[in-house]
Amino acid sequence: MTREYKIAVIGGDGIGPEVTAIALESIRRVTSGSGVEFKTTEFDLGARRYLATGETLTDTDLESLKQHDAILLGAIGDPKVPSGVLERQLLLKLRFSFDHYVNLRPTKLYPGVVSPLADPGEVDFVVVREGTEGPYVGNGGAIRVGTPNEVANEVSVNTAFGVERLVRYAFELASNRERKKLTLVHKHNVMVHAGWLWQNTVNRVAEEFPAIKHDYLHIDAATIFMVTNPERFDVIVTDNLFGDIITDLAAAIGGGIGLGASGNINPDGAFPSMFEPVHGSAPDIAGKNIADPTAAILSAALLLQHLNNPVAAARIENAVAADLATRGNKKRSTQEVAESIFALL
Amino acid sequence: MTREYKIAVIGGDGIGPEVTAIALESIRRVTSGSGVEFKTTEFDLGARRYLATGETLTDTDLESLKQHDAILLGAIGDPKVPSGVLERQLLLKLRFSFDHYVNLRPTKLYPGVVSPLADPGEVDFVVVREGTEGPYVGNGGAIRVGTPNEVANEVSVNTAFGVERLVRYAFELASNRERKKLTLVHKHNVMVHAGWLWQNTVNRVAEEFPAIKHDYLHIDAATIFMVTNPERFDVIVTDNLFGDIITDLAAAIGGGIGLGASGNINPDGAFPSMFEPVHGSAPDIAGKNIADPTAAILSAALLLQHLNNPVAAARIENAVAADLATRGNKKRSTQEVAESIFALL
Ligand SMILES: CC(C)[C@H](C(=O)O)[C@@H](O)C(=O)O
Ligand SMILES: CC(C)[C@H](C(=O)O)[C@@H](O)C(=O)O
Numbered sequence: 095m096t097r098e099y100k101i102a103v104i105g106g107d108g109i110g111p112e113v114t115a116i117a118l119e120s121i122r123r124v125t126s127g128s129g130v131e132f133k134t135t136e137f138d139l140g141a142r143r144y145l146a147t148g149e150t151l152t153d154t155d156l157e158s159l160k161q162h163d164a165i166l167l168g169a170i171g172d173p174k175v176p177s178g179v180l181e182r183q184l185l186l187k188l189r190f191s192f193d194h195y196v197n198l199r200p201t202k203l204y205p206g207v208v209s210p211l212a213d214p215g216e217v218d219f220v221v222v223r224e225g226t227e228g229p230y231v232g233n234g235g236a237i238r239v240g241t242p243n244e245v246a247n248e249v250s251v252n253t254a255f256g257v258e259r260l261v262r263y264a265f266e267l268a269s270n271r272e273r274k275k276l277t278l279v280h281k282h283n284v285m286v287h288a289g290w291l292w293q294n295t296v297n298r299v300a301e302e303f304p305a306i307k308h309d310y311l312h313i314d315a316a317t318i319f320m321v322t323n324p325e326r327f328d329v330i331v332t333d334n335l336f337g338d339i340i341t342d343l344a345a346a347i348g349g350g351i352g353l354g355a356s357g358n359i360n361p362d363g364a365f366p367s368m369f370e371p372v373h374g375s376a377p378d379i380a381g382k383n384i385a386d387p388t389a390a391i392l393s394a395a396l397l398l399q400h401l402n403n404p405v406a407a408a409r410i411e412n413a414v415a416a417d418l419a420t421r422g423n424k425k426r427s428t429q430e431v432a433e434s435i436f437a438l439l
Numbered sequence: 440m441t442r443e444y445k446i447a448v449i450g451g452d453g454i455g456p457e458v459t460a461i462a463l464e465s466i467r468r469v470t471s472g473s474g475v476e477f478k479t480t481e482f483d484l485g486a487r488r489y490l491a492t493g494e495t496l497t498d499t500d501l502e503s504l505k506q507h508d509a510i511l512l513g514a515i516g517d518p519k520v521p522s523g524v525l526e527r528q529l530l531l532k533l534r535f536s537f538d539h540y541v542n543l544r545p546t547k548l549y550p551g552v553v554s555p556l557a558d559p560g561e562v563d564f565v566v567v568r569e570g571t572e573g574p575y576v577g578n579g580g581a582i583r584v585g586t587p588n589e590v591a592n593e594v595s596v597n598t599a600f601g602v603e604r605l606v607r608y609a610f611e612l613a614s615n616r617e618r619k620k621l622t623l624v625h626k627h628n629v630m631v632h633a634g635w636l637w638q639n640t641v642n643r644v645a646e647e648f649p650a651i652k653h654d655y656l657h658i659d660a661a662t663i664f665m666v667t668n669p670e671r672f673d674v675i676v677t678d679n680l681f682g683d684i685i686t687d688l689a690a691a692i693g694g695g696i697g698l699g700a701s702g703n704i705n706p707d708g709a710f711p712s713m714f715e716p717v718h719g720s721a722p723d724i725a726g727k728n729i730a731d732p733t734a735a736i737l738s739a740a741l742l743l744q745h746l747n748n749p750v751a752a753a754r755i756e757n758a759v760a761a762d763l764a765t766r767g768n769k770k771r772s773t774q775e776v777a778e779s780i781f782a783l784l
Contacts, residue, residue, distance in 0.1 A: 181628040210666045212557040229595070229630055236632040240639070244599035246632040250574070254589035281680070283523040284531070285574055287581040287591040294585070314687035321555045321666060321691050335626070339684060342659035346666050 098131045099401055102162040106140040108375025110168025113390035116432045120391045124406045124439050141172030150183035156191055164397050165368035169375035189225050192365035194358035196263050197223035199341040206419040207349035217348055219327035222264040223337025227256045230334045252288040257295045264331035265303045275328035276308040279316045279336050345372050355392035369397040383427045413438035443476045444746055447507040451485040453720025455513025458735035461777045465736045469751045469784050486517030495528035501536055509742050510713035514720035534570050537710035539703035541608050542568035544686040551764040552694035562693055564672035567609040568682025572601045575679040597633040602640045609676035610648040620673035621653040624661045624681050690717050700737035714742040728772045758783035
């Protein structure tokens with residue numbers, strides 16, 4: 095009996111299509127003969143379509159994407175498109191439309207990988223970033239634009255509903271990890287309303303998880319610990335903007351954004367979850383067979399994990415770890431990295 | 440002829456009074472016999488007064504502080520006071536009441552100082568952080584607090600007036616530096632209204648400063664460069680919240696928050712500017728003669744700079760640099776550090 099999954103593939107722009115093709119191939123190889131089959135549909139979304147048609151993400155696109163079990167995304171973005179357009183009308187629109195309230199970003203410093211930190215220690219934590227609220231809701235505005243009297247506001251919207259479901263997810267995740275520790279990151283000495291909604295929610299949900307230790311760090315202090323003592327982190331739970339910032343920093347200390355994988359997850363299963371490398375489309379190196387496909391491959395592992403294929407996911411992760419351990423700092427082509435990882439699967 | 444300056448001294452809490460006393464002593468020593476005299480008035484502000492009287496910063500306090508040429512602040516904060524009270528009713532109230540729109544935070548990795556980065560390179564940049572707008576204005580609110588239907592909003596307010604005066608200050612600062620480079624840090628692909636007010640202002644003011652190169656980084660990308668290539672930064676201009684975050688990270692890579700000095704500056708001179716170490720009150724080590732007074736001493740140098748005593752300021756900075764160069768990692772007492780720096784003045 096074959097279990098079939100439908101995967102929507104959005105290669106996107108720049109290096110997106112190259113690395114996504116390899117991520118897909120890793121899924122195929124690791125599941126072949128296992129009775130699980132992945133059927134893929136390519137979606138032409140991103141800069142090319144926008145520049146040709148002015149379309150970013152139509153209702154029809156959303157409707158077809160919704161028919162899939164998960165989405166694998168490469169990268170979106172092109173210098174020919176004004177900053178913000180594809181981000182908000184495509185990437186963020188996907189996250190919001192499919193209620194991807196968990197933006198899951200693990201950081202692990204694999205043996206053999208060089209961190210910019212002199213003494214990073216054991217780095218192995220997960221950021222659970224909120225994905226559908228905060229200053230990302232597009233709830234700002236400006237008056238007298240372009241005049242000396244302009245006022246431009248941005249509103250961060252936070253709801254008990256939105257915060258609690260995320261915090262509960264984070265505690266559950268912490269329960270399944272060894273160290274059983276959760277750190278809330280916010281700035282509640284300044285942003286008191288949102289901050290205390292987060293803190294009070296963490297305090298309340300914590301009562302349901304007596305085995306989990308929890309603490310709190312202001313976002314500014316969190317960035318200090320990220321470079322002086324990243325070992326202190328296990329599960330970090332935080333809002334959309336703080337999560338955006340701290341996950342880029344986390345990826346950097348974990349050996350670079352080229353290794354960062356992420357999941358935009360709707361845990362309720364009402365909508366397809368979406369998996370994407372943290373890196374961008376890097377148009378300057380696109381098509382040159384030099385982009386590192388590792389983050390895309392690790393994102394494929396997160397996808398497999400999400401679709402209840404933990405064994406296949408672990409095999410990918412182990413193959414990546416084995417490759418990284420022997421990689422050294424020799425420059426390799428996209429294809430060489432892919433073949434090395436495939437051989438280790 | 441003696442020029443007299445009136446300095447308001449807020450030692451504050453924890454290690455604040457100890458390190459401030461030493462900072463003041465460094466000012467006295469470096470200016471003695473120079474025809475410039477500093478008269479100090481101590482202000483009893485902080486946790487002790489709040490816990491005794493419920494007062495944080497009264498109109499009378501503000502009125503007396505205003506009679507001074509500058510304020511030297513140690514640190515504010517005590518575990519017995521709920522988070523946010525002293526921050527907002529004292530520290531931020533000072534910044535807002537005295538229109539400290541420039542929050543100036545230099546980062547320099549002095550020879551001999553160990554950075555958490557394996558290969559930091561030459562780190563020498565200044566963050567010009569906005570100090571009177573952004574999400575710090577206290578313009579948020581919440582409804583149905585404590586219920587499952589709570590909504591908590593935080594509003595970031597940005598004005599052309601506020602952004603332009605800061606950006607102009609940053610360009611002027613860049614003009615007086617060797618590398619003549621300015622980087623705007625924001626997140627204008629998501630926070631479009633505020634973000635483009637900032638970007639358009641930078642673009643416009645840049646025309647008045649043709650010798651200054653300028654570029655832009657999203658806040659998330661900026662944290663990556665901070666740990667992978669801090670040499671790329673010269674002057675960073677950014678909003679209140681992004682500046683809060685990036686200056687803590689900057690202090691960390693510059694050898695630790697124990698060395699970070701800052702100025703809360705009203706360049707127009709309508710109000711006294713305020714100088715303070717970036718570190719907190721560290722109540723756990725207070726009164727033990729082990730707090731490092733270096734950040735407070737460097738803040739005193741910024742104060743001297745601001746009050747037109749650049750030679751005295753440079754003498755302090757050079758003495759600190761000389762001390763750091765030979766400091767090694769031997770633990771020294773507050774007094775030992777102070778005496779070493781004084782001897783080098
Ligand atoms: C491209 C941008 C809108 C996005 C974000 O801010 O969430 C990116 O930085 C990320 O972290 O996935
Ligand atoms: C104490 C706090 C309110 C303050 C801030 O956020 O500005 C501090 O972190 C700082 O950077 O001076």
